Amino acid sequence: MGMSRGATGSPGRPERGGVWGAISGPPILIGLDVGGTTIAAGAVTPDGEVLLDERVATRDAKAVGTPAAIEALVERVRAAVAARGLTVAGIGVGVPGPVDAEAGVVGDPAPHAPDLVDVPLAQRLAARFGIPAFVDNDVNALALGEWRFGAGRGARSLVVLAAGTGFGGGVILDGRLVRGVAGFGGEFGHAPVKFDGPPCWCGGRGCLAVYASGRGITEAARARVAREAGAALLQAAGGDAQRITAELVFRMATDGEPVAAAVVDEACRALGAMLATIVNGLNPEVVVVTGGVAGSLAALEKRILAAAAEHAFARALAATRITIVPGDKRLTMRGAAALVLYERARRAA
């Protein structure tokens, strides 16, 4: 599916021949995830297994400069890989926000790492380490990883919705990543589920992120307790609304606390509506809901799918497989590795 271009692969893995043909020894890819708390670099096998990883706090990285911190991480992973007698064949980086993936340049805004904006990161890493390097939006990379190694393996079309602190997305249709003409492809987290809904921090209004991201859930709960004196949710946060977290909201909702339950109910309905938009509008084979909040969403799967069924054509919904996969940094790391495989094949075509 668009990825098999090489003619030199071993018989067992013909599809990787183009990438691995010129490399001696079992090849490893380094996949990086630039997150809000941690920047992680993993050594990823051709099967998507993360052998080991190295991490640095995003804050600490900023202190030395994020590009330099990324280089140091790659160096450490490469050394660890070399110590196992393996070689590194390429580097992939997933960064939040828009990225000029063709040029490998980080766009504006780059949440968590403003000092990456306009940095030609791919070129810099390739020059420093002498191997191919590619950069893309983190959820685009995650989508490539799910498509090649994960819940979307073997599918021709896949949409990823990543509910973390913010809300990202990635779209693969007919074996091709949909990056969009200005690099915004996949940003369904900032598409409206309610055209007259409340403002979003992105400048929009009624975005999915307002209802179903960690930040959106937290802010909605804080706003509600400010209006409802004596809410048990507020008491559970020690009377300090600023201590309300999305995790607490999900937990209290499970216990039937009314404010938390209302916020979680809206999260399920909003997410269901966006699933329906994707199912009716793109009708992909697979939709993967993941990200830091997905662990909590997994327990609500039936309600979310019921909300989707309120909006989607029944046969379209039945044909699309929807999976909730709790977020894990390894998913993005292996996704960044999948980005290397995808780009090598695409550019060779």
Place this chain on the structure above:
Amino acid sequence: MGMSRGATGSPGRPERGGVWGAISGPPILIGLDVGGTTIAAGAVTPDGEVLLDERVATRDAKAVGTPAAIEALVERVRAAVAARGLTVAGIGVGVPGPVDAEAGVVGDPAPHAPDLVDVPLAQRLAARFGIPAFVDNDVNALALGEWRFGAGRGARSLVVLAAGTGFGGGVILDGRLVRGVAGFGGEFGHAPVKFDGPPCWCGGRGCLAVYASGRGITEAARARVAREAGAALLQAAGGDAQRITAELVFRMATDGEPVAAAVVDEACRALGAMLATIVNGLNPEVVVVTGGVAGSLAALEKRILAAAAEHAFARALAATRITIVPGDKRLTMRGAAALVLYERARRAA
């Protein structure tokens, strides 16, 4: 983009060689639009010009059986083409609702033409006329036409939103039509713009169609005048809410009639929200808003784009060209002709 496969074309039109190579004389395609009022069959040149067309009332077609009526129309167009000394190289049909385009079989439901459901129309026409025939959703065909001949000419990605009595859509990304795993691709008209919005006739809730299709606008206006005794809109309809049409609503809104203005305002906001969903989520080069209602929407372009700007990322929106093209049966006829070219190339690949 994926359409140039032949090697036998004349130098001036190399991209059509594969289709035309074996045909003698200037070739014509027959493109059919199966609409709610009229079924139209056009003789379309390789440049997308509709030379002539033949029509039958959909009601009359049903009386003799829609498949037979379609065959009769094709026969008439073929005779007219032959009378000009030209030959017909292929037949394309656009039908509302889901279609199994691979098999050329009309799906369920087929609005306006229930007797087409499960009919292997492509096979039937090909056998009867001895030339290739293809069937797809009417707005998918329209999208192919806009991409090949119209507002999306030369673009790699295009989304069509067709606001008629109902609301359809079509998506072309990276030169490929997005049909979806169950044939629902492009149905953004029945994607929610308000997750807690009013019920839609599709069984969903808060769909774009509820706000911005001819039927949605008409029903919304009728519901509002039922609540607001003495509305000038009702008076303009002779006191009979059933005589309110979308056209009347748009006209009265221009005159400042409050009920009509409120309905049109929601139409603009809902359409703007969906444009933002498409701009942020897919970020295509071009979006074409068309269909029977688009003539009225064209005068509201600034308001619709302002509504989109309330939701979309500014740079994503700036990169996507949004055009409102008043609907015209010829657009679907030339689209159905473009379907023939697209499918011939795709299947030859």
